[in-house]
Amino acid sequence: HHIHYLKEASSSNEVGKRLADQGCADGLVVVAEEQTHGKGRLSRGWFSPMGCGVWCSVVFRPPFMPSEASKCTLLAAVAVIKAINKYKGVNAKIKWPNDVLLEGKKMVGILTEMSAEFGKINYIVIGTGINTNVPKSMIPDELKDLAISVADVAREPIQRVQILADYLKNMEDLYETVLREGFGPVLDEWRTYSDTIGQAVKVIAPDKTYFGTAVDIDKEGLLIVKKEDGTMEKVIAGDVSI
Ligand code: BTN
Incomplete structure (x- = not known):
């Protein structure tokens, strides 16, 4: 992976989209220590304070139809949950399509944005916000009951860089599986982490x-x-x- 590291960004997704528009390579990763305008789904914001999480975006140029982009988001959810559930005490679940929750609170959010033309994907940017160690005291009141960090529940020290490395490695492995065998195996794994099915x-x-x-x-x-x-x-x- 080529990693584009920023101390501060408005939103790593915005940076990723700009670099993609400028023709950057498949697999480019943008990581920001802090986002001043982190974006969430459905026009919400994403609280992204300095050094308290993994705020990153990956640019993909997959050989898929635009209709398959949402499956890439499911892939990202599986990749990220495997990276955080490695920690003792962390047993997060996926709420469809791609919220990663623990005790009903959000540990990870994923925002996928796509550019497509003539029925083909030009690029997709998969943005992932992993709350690794957001101090409770920093969280705005209206989000206090909605968010949780890996460090709040892990019974061993965590390292942001390790989580990022594991996430990217898992993503790569899953993506290679998809290129070889299609999305079936990834969707099967997604089911095992799902908290939505049956509810x-x-x-x-x-x-x-x-x-x-x-x-x-x-x-x-x-x-x-x-x-x-x-x-x-x-x-x-x-x-x-x-
Ligand atoms: C959600 O659950 O609403 C999605 C949140 C996505 C947040 C991440 S943080 C890195 C990337 N850059 C952004 O501006 N948003 C995503």
């Missing part, structure tokens, strides 16, 4: 809200929900709460 869920889709039970993900990585009236619905976009 009663509330789905807030762009056009409607409904309740049901999450039964599985399909081969495209979409969540399959059995609604209260017994019919099945696939969730393409939106928020799912357990």
Whole structure:
């Protein structure tokens, strides 16, 4: 990997997209010690204080259709959870599609952004925010109950650089698996870490809200929900709460 290290960035995803637009190589990694305008999903922000997390983005130029980009996000979720669950006491789960939670609080968030043209992916930027050691005292009040750091629960010392290295290595291994065998094995691994499948869920889709039970993900990585009236619905976009 080529690593682009920054003391400060507005958002590593923004930097990644700019470098990708300028033609950077596949696999470029942007890491920032601090983000002044960290971005979350659904136009939310991402609290990214200096030295308290792994705030990074990876530029991919995969030979996939744009419709497959969301599976790359699932891949990233598996790669990151394997890197943090190595620590004693850390047993995070994935909430579909890509929130990594412990005790219902967010330890990792992933934001994927894509540029596609003529039915092909130009690049995707997978941004990952891993709360490694955000002190409780620093967290804004409205986020206090929503966030958790690896260091809050790990029963051994943690190192940000080790987590980043493991994450990138896992990503590479999983990506090679996909190129060889397709997404099947990655989706199977994703299922083993899922906290969503089998649960009663509330789905807030762009056009409607409904309740049901999450039964599985399909081969495209979409969540399959059995609604209260017994019919099945696939969730393409939106928020799912357990
Ligand atoms: C979410 O759960 O809402 C997604 C959060 C993604 C945060 C990461 S931190 C590194 C990268 N740069 C950003 O601005 N956002 C992502």
